[in-house]
Amino acid sequence: QVQLVESGGGLVQAGGSLRLSCAASGRTFSRYVMGWFRQAPGKEREFVAAISSSGDRTRYADSVKGRFTISRDNAKNTVYLQMNSLKPEDTAVYSCAADRSIRLGIGVLPNEYDYWGQGTQVTVSS
Numbered sequence: 001q002v003q004l005v006e007s008g009g010g011l012v013q014a015g016g017s018l019r020l021s022c023a024a025s026g027r028t029f030s031r032y033v034m035g036w037f038r039q040a041p042g043k044e045r046e047f048v049a050a051i052s053s054s055g056d057r058t059r060y061a062d063s064v065k066g067r068f069t070i071s072r073d074n075a076k077n078t079v080y081l082q083m084n085s086l087k088p089e090d091t092a093v094y095s096c097a098a099d100r101s102i103r104l105g106i107g108v109l110p111n112e113y114d115y116w117g118q119g120t121q122v123t124v125s126s
Contacts, residue, residue: 002026002115004096009120012086020081022096022117030074033099033106035113036081038092047108059106086124095119
């Protein structure tokens with residue numbers, strides 16, 4: 001079992017930046033693909049970004065490409081999401097997730113991930 005705890009959310013003005021962190025328990029963090037998803041009120045959960053277990057491959061939603069960067073530090077069991085040039089439409093609860101399966105690609109669907117954090121609120125004011 002893996003426990004994930006997000007931090008770093010908050011209120012920021014449009015154009016500002018935030019860095020989210022997701023700390024994982026356990027010794028197997030370095031084996032997992034890690035992803036970030038978000039869910040705005042009244043909307044479906046959507047994929048934001050994901051990173052391979054070694055950190056050499058990443059994948060982003062089109063809506064955040066060029067603005068968000070995902071990274072990980074396996075020595076610290078932590079994955080990060082650097083968010084720049086934030087827009088009001090980025091407002092959502094952001095959750096990190098871990099995919100424990102062995103797959104060639106990086107998943108973008110919530111049901112491809114096995115463990116989830118509780119989420120952290122990001123609010124971008126206009």
